[in-house]
Amino acid sequence: MPTSTTAAVARAGADDFTWEPLVLDDPGPGEALIRLIATGLCHTDLSVLAGNLPTPLPAVLGHEGAGIVEAVGPGTTGVRAGDRVVMSFNSCGSCTRCRTGQPTRCSTFFPRNFGAARPDGSTPVHTADGEPVGGLFFGQSSLARHAVVSVHSLVPVEVADDRELALLAPIGCGVQTGAGTVLNLLKPGPGDTLAVFGAGAVGLSAVMAAQLSGVSEVVVADRVASRLTTASELGATHTINTAIDDLGESLAYLTGGHGVTYIVETTGVPALLELAVTAISTAGTVAVIGAPAAGSRASFDINALIDGRTIRGVTEGGSDRITFIPALIDLFRQGRLPYDQFVEFYPADQLTQAVQDARSGRTIKPLIVFDDHDSEAGR
Known part of the structure; x- marks a missing residue:
């Protein structure tokens, strides 16, 4: 059954995101439905919002997500319902470069990450009236409470609780x-x-x-x-x-x-x-x-x-996300990569403030959190 959710939509000519009710199709082959715990706000998101990068709008942006798998599409392997995941960039998974540990050099990297659509041009996101809204930005479109995500963007992780999972979100890109x-x-x-x-x-x-x-x-x-x-x-x-x-x-x-x-x-x-x-x-x-x-x-x-x-x-970073993201998580847990020193939490209803703080330079890495118990802002 389609999933009703709320997402931050970027629309052409707008100076900010707007939270809107949207509908997600069921995940298709190679896709999973994710309930978001947190999403990092990146300057790439702001560049697309400003019209500086050629992602078609309207679209749901966000490409530093962390969440929980709720369902998987037909034939999808690698994750299952209940898995905790960090989300990263997308790639085809089948070209020579993807198969040799070089997914950032995937032959279809740009359209799969900036096209806000599946390879066939369809999107799993639309308004209640049926207006298509770009999805699968970087394979995820994670500035939302739920997202249909490419399995190639997902990295399963073991965490103690949702707050730890939220803190892992910025590893996916920045x-x-x-x-x-x-x-x-x-x-x-x-x-x-x-x-x-x-x-x-x-x-x-x-x-x-x-x-x-x-x-x-x-x-x-x-x-x-x-x-x-x-x-x-x-x-x-x-x-x-x-x-x-x-x-x-x-x-x-x-x-x-x-x-x-x-x-x-x-x-x-x-x-x-x-x-x-x-x-x-x-x-x-x-x-x-x-x-x-x-x-x-x-x-x-x-x-x-x-x-x-x-x-x-x-x-x-020229990364093979499947191996490099777990290595970075290990370094973070050892205290050797303390990026949490520049992360600040914002509840979803403070997204506009997070955008302003990112633009001004006040906050280095805003982290939008979707669970009420994680909504207290602070470093």
């Missing part, structure tokens, strides 16, 4: 992306230096991962002083307040003019990507994570790349 960029792709070592542009959830996750890798220096740049304080608490050796200091000059001073070995660019500001290319050392690498508005361009001196400098695009 934490995985930042940590994976460092641990899976850049793989810095002793003597290397790493700079992070942007002290959001992704950037701070990169900082924590850098501490695990043994780099000699970690530099974090941001315009919000409180975020730089958090970066220092999580292991940054130097911080640069770009509202006060010149970023290029500061990096040159800190490195003696030799450049940084690795830069993780999370802001999506083209001018900062251009600067990053000039600020890395010979054979250094810029990891590009931040997503600006569709069609944005950056320019750089091509000759700067001839000596081995690299610009590398990153999706979800």
Whole structure:
């Protein structure tokens, strides 16, 4: 039977999400019905809401969900009713890259994650009047009390209670992306230096991962002083307040003019990507994570790349979510990846406040919780 639920809908031209009553179809093959416990709010959600990324609207967004499986579709394997799950990105599960542990390089990654629809163009979400609403954003559309989710986006987990499950939600995208960029792709070592542009959830996750890798220096740049304080608490050796200091000059001073070995660019500001290319050392690498508005361009001196400098695009930290997410959970439980220091809980009826706090930089990772007993906001 179809499921009636409530979801935060993004509509074209709107400045905020609106909670609306919706109807979910029964899960189809390869899908599961999930009751959400919590969902992280990500800047990608806000970019889609602003019309900067080409996801068709109206749609239910949200791609850092955690919840409980209530039902599975015909022939669906890997999860069953009652399982606790963390939700992550979607992939086809059958192409060569998916079958060899590289699902972020899936040949259909973009439409499966940003298309807000099944591969055949249908959506399991609609209004009571039958108006289609985009679903399966990143295979999940988890800014909702219930969601029909692709099984390829689900990672079963063992947890003590619902509050612990809620805290695992940000691992599905933000934490995985930042940590994976460092641990899976850049793989810095002793003597290397790493700079992070942007002290959001992704950037701070990169900082924590850098501490695990043994780099000699970690530099974090941001315009919000409180975020730089958090970066220092999580292991940054130097911080640069770009509202006060010149970023290029500061990096040159800190490195003696030799450049940084690795830069993780999370802001999506083209001018900062251009600067990053000039600020890395010979054979250094810029990891590009931040997503600006569709069609944005950056320019750089091509000759700067001839000596081995690299610009590398990153999706979800280059992760195999089935193995990497459990590894990150273990690190979190050991206290070696303490991302809970920058998570703040918001009950569902405070979603508008969470959006405002994310935009202003006051809150690094808002976590929307759906159970009443978890509704007290606080770090």
